[in-house]
Amino acid sequence: MMYQNVRKQNEEIRELMNEFSAKMVGFYNNLHTKPVGRPVEKETWEHLEHQQIPENGRPLKEVYEEMQRDIYSNILLAQHPRSFSCVPSTASLLSWMGDVMTNAYNPHASCKINAPTADLVEKKLIRWMCDRAGYCEEAGGLFVSGGSIANLTAMTAARDTKLTEDQRSNAVVYLSDQTHVSAAKGLHMIGFGKNQIRIIAADEEFRMDMDALKEAVAQDLQAGRKPFAVIASAGTTNTGSVDPMKEIAALCREYDMWMHVDGAFGASALLSGQYRKKLDGIELSDSLSWDAHKWMMQTYGCSVVLVQNQDALVRSFAAHPEYLKDAETSEDNVEFWDLGPELTRPARGLKLWLTLQTLGSRGLGNVIDHGCGLAELAEQILIEEKEWEIISRAQLGIINFRFKGNGTKTEQELDVMNQEIARIVTESGFAQVFTTKLKGKKVLRMCTINPETREKDIRDTIERLIETAGKVQNY
Numbered sequence: 024m025m026y027q028n029v030r031k032q033n034e035e036i037r038e039l040m041n042e043f044s045a046k047m048v049g050f051y052n053n054l055h056t057k058p059v060g061r062p063v064e065k066e067t068w069e070h071l072e073h074q075q076i077p078e079n080g081r082p083l084k085e086v087y088e089e090m091q092r093d094i095y096s097n098i099l100l101a102q103h104p105r106s107f108s109c110v111p112s113t114a115s116l117l118s119w120m121g122d123v124m125t126n127a128y129n130p131h132a133s134c135k136i137n138a139p140t141a142d143l144v145e146k147k148l149i150r151w152m153c154d155r156a157g158y159c160e161e162a163g164g165l166f167v168s169g170g171s172i173a174n175l176t177a178m179t180a181a182r183d184t185k186l187t188e189d190q191r192s193n194a195v196v197y198l199s200d201q202t203h204v205s206a207a208k209g210l211h212m213i214g215f216g217k218n219q220i221r222i223i224a225a226d227e228e229f230r231m232d233m234d235a236l237k238e239a240v241a242q243d244l245q246a247g248r249k250p251f252a253v254i255a256s257a258g259t260t261n262t263g264s265v266d267p268m269k270e271i272a273a274l275c276r277e278y279d280m281w282m283h284v285d286g287a288f289g290a291s292a293l294l295s296g297q298y299r300k301k302l303d304g305i306e307l308s309d310s311l312s313w314d315a316h317k318w319m320m321q322t323y324g325c326s327v328v329l330v331q332n333q334d335a336l337v338r339s340f341a342a343h344p345e346y347l348k349d350a351e352t353s354e355d356n357v358e359f360w361d362l363g364p365e366l367t368r369p370a371r372g373l374k375l376w377l378t379l380q381t382l383g384s385r386g387l388g389n390v391i392d393h394g395c396g397l398a399e400l401a402e403q404i405l406i407e408e409k410e411w412e413i414i415s416r417a418q419l420g421i422i423n424f425r426f427k428g429n430g431t432k433t434e435q436e437l438d439v440m441n442q443e444i445a446r447i448v449t450e451s452g453f454a455q456v457f458t459t460k461l462k463g464k465k466v467l468r469m470c471t472i473n474p475e476t477r478e479k480d481i482r483d484t485i486e487r488l489i490e491t492a493g494k495v496q497n498y
């Protein structure tokens with residue numbers, strides 16, 4: 024595009040982005056009044072499906088308006104205060120602002136020479152997060168796109184630290200039946216077969232059962248296998264349960280296994296005065312995944328992988344191509360490209376820096392306390408309801424419960440009814456509540472971590488669930 028045209032277009036961008044900023048503030052201020060999600064209209068879908076990439080461009084304003092109408096307005100609002108499914112987004116406009124600024128400057132945050140100040144700030148954040156986790160001086164890590172990649176990165180370091188190439192095919196790793204699916208996916212990606220992954224049953228409180236874990240390790244040793252890692256969870260996705268950190272760490276030390284903690288969801292509780300103690304023992308782990316885009320108010324994708332000894336990441340990922348020699352600053356400076364799979368990477372940490380500098384660590388700690396408190400409120404309300412049962416008590420902002428009726432329905436009928444309740448309330452757009460399966464039962468799950476969620480949102484949503492159960496019962 025000719026220079027003059029670019030300047031003209033930039034003026035248009037200025038106008039549209041001014042308008043967009045105002046619109047976004049209004050949008051975030053009024054999330055309560057919007058449906059959490061709504062079905063995409065048939066015409067919109069068909070229009071998008073038939074749309075082609077034009078040979079000649081179109082006016083920017085037209086494209087901007089069309090994208091707002093057809094694409095952005097039809098996206099489920101994970102950051103809605105009554106979005107309770109999966110791990111809802113806690114994203115704030117502060118993070119968005121940091122994202123916009125970072126993207127505009129577009130730092131190539133792979134190494135110090137390309138973006139020295141961004142590099143310094145991300146390293147300071149990583150050190151600060153290591154300190155929160157109680158990691159030692161040699162600890163380090165990297166901002167990555169999400170918990171799945173954090174788990175993958177940590178498990179690569181675990182494999183390369185604990186196993187020789189010859190030992191890999193005989194090695195086994197232990198997860199629980201509540202471990203997030205990304206752990207097994209990552210293990211598959213780095214070459215471990217299904218027969219090398221032991222799924223340990225969780226106990227009554229959805230924590231890895233230590234007796235079962237010890238038994239599995241003993242059996243593998245007896246069979247001549249090489250136990251090399253345990254993946255513990257600090258906040259499972261289903262229930263928010265925290266595996267017994269200290270016991271797992273002790274077992275790992277005894278058998279020279281790597282202890283990884285998947286704290287993608289729950290590690291943010293390290294920032295809470297009230298809930299920090301639930302994670303005691305996390306400091307004994309070898310690595311930790313921690314998603315800032317889950318409970319630290321960040322837009323996607325902002326996560327860290329931390330390791331107790333940063334050299335482990337360097338051993339797995341450092342590569343020194345000739346064309347990057349000039350960008351290596353010094354012997355002792357570790358470049359981000361040496362710590363993970365990516366070469367070019369955005370400075371994912373800068374938006375978190377902006378958020379933390381503005382709200383302070385206590386501000387984020389309060390977000391954790393608020394989210395946990397709301398799940399506890401939901402528990403109190405549901406305990407009073409005779410036709411409902413709590414399947415998993417409030418833990419780190421997650422509660423699971425179930426309509427059980429007056430005792431006349433079979434388990435299968437109740438499964439269908441609970442599924443229907445979730446579907447009807449979710450399709451209404453008022454709130455989003457999904458089901459999960461616990462102890463063989465279909466249950467309703469609410470993750471209440473959004474700082475914009477008020478007590479009234481919890482009360483109103485439970486009221487809707489109860490009303491809907493009444494209707495479903497009479498089908």
Ligand SMILES: Cc1ncc(COP(=O)(O)O)c(C=O)c1O
Pocket residue numbers: 110168169170171172203205256258259260285286287288289314326
């Ligand atoms: C405990 C846990 N680990 C890992 C992940 C995967 O994280 P991401 O979706 O950021 O890749 C999730 C996602 O919900 C999770 O809850």
